[in-house]
Amino acid sequence: MLHFFDAAVIGGGVVGSAIARELSRYELSIAVLEENPDVVCEASGRNSAVVHGGFAYDRGSLKARFCVEGNRMMDELSTQLGFRFIRCGKVLVGNTDEDLRQLERTMAQGFDNGATGLELIDGKRLHELVPAVNGSFAMLSSSSGIMDPFLFTINLAENAAENGARYFLSHKVISIARKDGRYLIHTAEDDFSVRWLFNAAGKGAKDISDMLGITGYRVIGSKGNYLVLDKRLGPLLPMPVYPVPSNTYMGIHVTPTVDGNVTVGPDAINTDDFGYYGVPADRMEYLRESASTLWPHIDRKDVIRTFSGILAKWVDDKGVIQDFRIEVRDDIAPGAVNLIGIESPGLTAAVPMARYAISLLRDRFDLEERKDFDPVHATAKRFAEMTSEEKAAAIAGDSRYGSLVCSCEEVTEAEVIRAIHNPLGVHTMTGIKYRTRAMMGGCQAGFCQMKIEQLLEKELGIAPEDVRYLRDSSWVLAGKMREG
Amino acid sequence: MSERKDAVIIGGGPAGLAAAVALDNLGIHDIVILERESQLGGILRQCIHDGFGLQRFGESLSGPEYAERFISEVRRRGIEYHTDATVISLTEDRKVEAVTPSGLLGYSAKAVVLAMGCRERSRGSIMIPGERPSGVFTAGSAQAYMNLYNRMPGREAVILGSGDIGLIMARRLTLEGIRVKAVFEIQDHPNGLDRNIVQCLDDYGIPLYLRHTVTDIHGGSRLEGVTVSEVDERCVPIKGTEKLYPCDTLILSVGLRPDNGLLKDAGIAIDPRTDGAIVDEHLMTSIPGVFSSGNVLHVHDLADFVSLESEHLAASVAAYLSGGLGSGMDVSVRCGSGVGHTVPQKVVSDDGFTLSLRVRSVMRDAVISVSQGGRRIVEKKMRKANPAEMIMIDIPGGSVCPDGDLEVVAG
Numbered sequence: 027m028l029h030f031f032d033a034a035v036i037g038g039g040v041v042g043s044a045i046a047r048e049l050s051r052y053e054l055s056i057a058v059l060e061e062n063p064d065v066v067c068e069a070s071g072r073n074s075a076v077v078h079g080g081f082a083y084d085r086g087s088l089k090a091r092f093c094v095e096g097n098r099m100m101d102e103l104s105t106q107l108g109f110r111f112i113r114c115g116k117v118l119v120g121n122t123d124e125d126l127r128q129l130e131r132t133m134a135q136g137f138d139n140g141a142t143g144l145e146l147i148d149g150k151r152l153h154e155l156v157p158a159v160n161g162s163f164a165m166l167s168s169s170s171g172i173m174d175p176f177l178f179t180i181n182l183a184e185n186a187a188e189n190g191a192r193y194f195l196s197h198k199v200i201s202i203a204r205k206d207g208r209y210l211i212h213t214a215e216d217d218f219s220v221r222w223l224f225n226a227a228g229k230g231a232k233d234i235s236d237m238l239g240i241t242g243y244r245v246i247g248s249k250g251n252y253l254v255l256d257k258r259l260g261p262l263l264p265m266p267v268y269p270v271p272s273n274t275y276m277g278i279h280v281t282p283t284v285d286g287n288v289t290v291g292p293d294a295i296n297t298d299d300f301g302y303y304g305v306p307a308d309r310m311e312y313l314r315e316s317a318s319t320l321w322p323h324i325d326r327k328d329v330i331r332t333f334s335g336i337l338a339k340w341v342d343d344k345g346v347i348q349d350f351r352i353e354v355r356d357d358i359a360p361g362a363v364n365l366i367g368i369e370s371p372g373l374t375a376a377v378p379m380a381r382y383a384i385s386l387l388r389d390r391f392d393l394e395e396r397k398d399f400d401p402v403h404a405t406a407k408r409f410a411e412m413t414s415e416e417k418a419a420a421i422a423g424d425s426r427y428g429s430l431v432c433s434c435e436e437v438t439e440a441e442v443i444r445a446i447h448n449p450l451g452v453h454t455m456t457g458i459k460y461r462t463r464a465m466m467g468g469c470q471a472g473f474c475q476m477k478i479e480q481l482l483e484k485e486l487g488i489a490p491e492d493v494r495y496l497r498d499s500s501w502v503l504a505g506k507m508r509e510g
Numbered sequence: 511m512s513e514r515k516d517a518v519i520i521g522g523g524p525a526g527l528a529a530a531v532a533l534d535n536l537g538i539h540d541i542v543i544l545e546r547e548s549q550l551g552g553i554l555r556q557c558i559h560d561g562f563g564l565q566r567f568g569e570s571l572s573g574p575e576y577a578e579r580f581i582s583e584v585r586r587r588g589i590e591y592h593t594d595a596t597v598i599s600l601t602e603d604r605k606v607e608a609v610t611p612s613g614l615l616g617y618s619a620k621a622v623v624l625a626m627g628c629r630e631r632s633r634g635s636i637m638i639p640g641e642r643p644s645g646v647f648t649a650g651s652a653q654a655y656m657n658l659y660n661r662m663p664g665r666e667a668v669i670l671g672s673g674d675i676g677l678i679m680a681r682r683l684t685l686e687g688i689r690v691k692a693v694f695e696i697q698d699h700p701n702g703l704d705r706n707i708v709q710c711l712d713d714y715g716i717p718l719y720l721r722h723t724v725t726d727i728h729g730g731s732r733l734e735g736v737t738v739s740e741v742d743e744r745c746v747p748i749k750g751t752e753k754l755y756p757c758d759t760l761i762l763s764v765g766l767r768p769d770n771g772l773l774k775d776a777g778i779a780i781d782p783r784t785d786g787a788i789v790d791e792h793l794m795t796s797i798p799g800v801f802s803s804g805n806v807l808h809v810h811d812l813a814d815f816v817s818l819e820s821e822h823l824a825a826s827v828a829a830y831l832s833g834g835l836g837s838g839m840d841v842s843v844r845c846g847s848g849v850g851h852t853v854p855q856k857v858v859s860d861d862g863f864t865l866s867l868r869v870r871s872v873m874r875d876a877v878i879s880v881s882q883g884g885r886r887i888v889e890k891k892m893r894k895a896n897p898a899e900m901i902m903i904d905i906p907g908g909s910v911c912p913d914g915d916l917e918v919v920a921g
């Protein structure tokens with residue numbers, strides 16, 4: 027089937043969805059083409075979930091600029107979109123004279139970049155902020171924070187959809203042709219004819235760029251592995267703890283999550299396989315040992331999960347990591363905004379980056395602003411965060427609030443059912459997980475996955491063999507054992 | 511608006527049911543059971559194999575039949591219970607709050623019985639390397655899909671861990687036409703009961719490989735296979751021994767841990783060896799009036815022993831409610847060489863009790879001794895002591911004195 031839209035956004039991750047949301051401020055029909063069955067399957071859902079301060083990037087770079095802007099914007103975005111963001115600060119700890127000099131350089135760079143809330147602190151202050159941390163002094167970035175990367179991305183996408191953008195999930199772009207002043211985008215499912223397009227394909231951005239005829243970019247994968255620790259440890263870590271960074275690698279850090287877990291990672295291993303997220307045994311041990319030099323509470327017993335993410339870094343001929351590249355090549359691909367090398371701090375920088383990408387289009391074409399754009403994404407308070415009175419009222423209004431599906435994270439049937447009927451049409455098990463936190467707790471889905479699987483069957487009217495886990499071919503069950 | 515109760519029992523599985531019936535027998539009728547599932551019975555409901563009740567009833571019952579013996583007693587006696595009732599908070603002053611579809615339930619209890627059972631260790635908790643495809647199930651989850659929901663978890667399976675549920679599932683999967691390629695166990699001995707090795711593996715020709723473990727998981731979407739390696743004496747994989755087993759399903763039977771989330775919230779002291787509460791010989795936790803038994807206290811091998819322990823707990827609760835619980839001592843139980851953990855972890859009276867323990871390794875002609883200050887209290891001789899089996903030793907009343915730790919040694 028051939029669809030006509032004014033604009034297509036290729037890639038529905040945090041950057042693509044930020045573009046879709048910001049683009050829906052204009053009188054445009056918008057299609058978002060996402061190859062996965064959800065919007066947080068790749069880097070957007072596989073990272074440290076840290077809102078960065080903007081000090082660890084080269085002066086004058088887009089990374090520095092959008093990071094600082096995104097950091098400033100985060101409170102407002104959090105309120106509008108209803109995802110959790112905690113401006114808890116973070117520390118970069120050091121021990122040697124060389125560490126101190128590097129932190130001073132980082133701090134000076136941060137000031138030039140416009141980062142705020144930076145100060146060098148002594149060991150006493152450091153240990154007041156983070157007890158048990160190993161370090162003699164630190165740079166404190168009080169504007170840094172942590173967020174829920176899943177709901178940031180999902181709620182950007184849902185807000186875009188509420189404002190009229192249409193999401194086409196499981197639509198992998200196969201080819202792009204230019205014809206009669208429009209782009210014809212061919213996917214395995216449907217074809218799309220659009221006037222403008224945005225390449226926000228993340229790890230696939232180089233391929234899309236090639237399809238547009240903008241060739242020659244060298245993009246490498248940098249894979250980071252992580253451990254996830256039990257919620258027991260969250261209260262012991264008030265803010266992320268980093269080693270002294272370089273401008274291209276933050277180092278292995280320990281980070282509290284907004285839900286009270288702790289993540290450990292990432293390492294950085296170069297890879298050209300953007301589809302392999304396996305976490306090797308030696309990496310797990312390395313992460314544990316390396317992060318234990320920063321913070322002593324990392325015990326194998328507390329590991330509940332491992333994961334990895336892959337950053338798509340644009341490098342030059344010598345392999346030196348480059349800045350974000352956001353461009354319109356009028357000579358080669360007019361009306362196409364090409365985003366290359368979008369890696370960390372992409373999460374923090376997503377919205378200002380999206381606005382900048384759209385501004386490149388506005389410089390060239392007249393875009394009419396809508397009057398009815400609504401930046402607010404309505405979210406319901408999580409049952410787990412309600413007071414007893416609120417819980418009682420919620421159950422009185424809908425008895426499904428009184429059925430707990432996931433005991434570890436206190437997620438109710440009402441919340442799971444709402445998540446199943448999400449506006450993007452995501453129907454995977456992990457889709458429910460990222461939207462509700464069901465299955466993320468200590469038992470790691472041991473007790474609740476059957477109930478969620480059953481609700482998916484019932485609410486969607488699908489057969490057991492059609493339930494999917496994360497990807498389109500990740501079937502969960504082989505079917506019924508017996509009919510009836 | 512909390513209702514007063516003599517005892518609130520959290521969990522309606524074998525521990526909670528046995529405690530409720532025994533309390534009723536002892537004249538404690540003002541009690542309530544709170545069960546989070548839609549039916550009473552706990553994990554027994556999905557254990558449709560037989561072998562339950564040999565100790566308790568002298569006959570072999572299925573899990574649901576075993577549970578029904580207790581459930582029918584609960585019903586006959588009119589003991590109050592609520593299903594679909596998940597406890598979300600327990601406080602130090604024994605206030606209990608539960609969520610149900612008809613609203614919140616709040617209780618103020620003289621005594622609380624923690625009987626929430628255990629949960630399975632997951633892939634993450636044993637840090638199996640590799641990708642994260644669908645098709646990796648804990649044994650209990652696969653069992654629930656099959657026995658409670660009529661759902662087939664896969665077509666071709668490998669099982670990691672020779673715990674009882676894993677062995678039972680090897681047979682169950684085979685009977686449903688799923689090909690079980692092998693069971694792998696990292697230890698040098700099986701973790702399940704001998705009878706399950708014979709009845710679930712040997713009878714079906716399913717090979718068991720000791721000193722092997724899964725060292726890689728393959729598949730970006732659905733599981734495509736696992737790499738299995740031999741391990742050395744320290745359970746470290748030996749390079750060069752890797753072998754690929756194509757399969758679409760991996761069943762993990764790698765251990766159970768007490769489901770202790772509520773204990774942590776309530777601030778109850780936890781024994782890192784068991785992951786359950788630290789209790790005295792009355793099975794009372796660090797919070798007065800809060801008792802614990804069954805798999806949330808320490809993982810048992812047989813449901814029958816869960817019932818027995820819970821009946822003992824009921825006697826303690828009854829004594830506590832009438833102010834007649836023995837006290838006056840503060841003796842720690844120390845795990846000496848060869849002993850993994852004990853329950854209780856401390857002794858506060860000379861009432862006499864049953865000491866439960868697990869040994870650390872397989873021992874032949876084992877001697878388990880309990881002593882205090884060099885004075886031997888009890889000695890138990892066993893032809894074979896196996897970590898998979900819970901060992902129980904009766905400590906007679908009057909044998910423990912107030913001075914010095916009790917030391918338990920196995921060798």
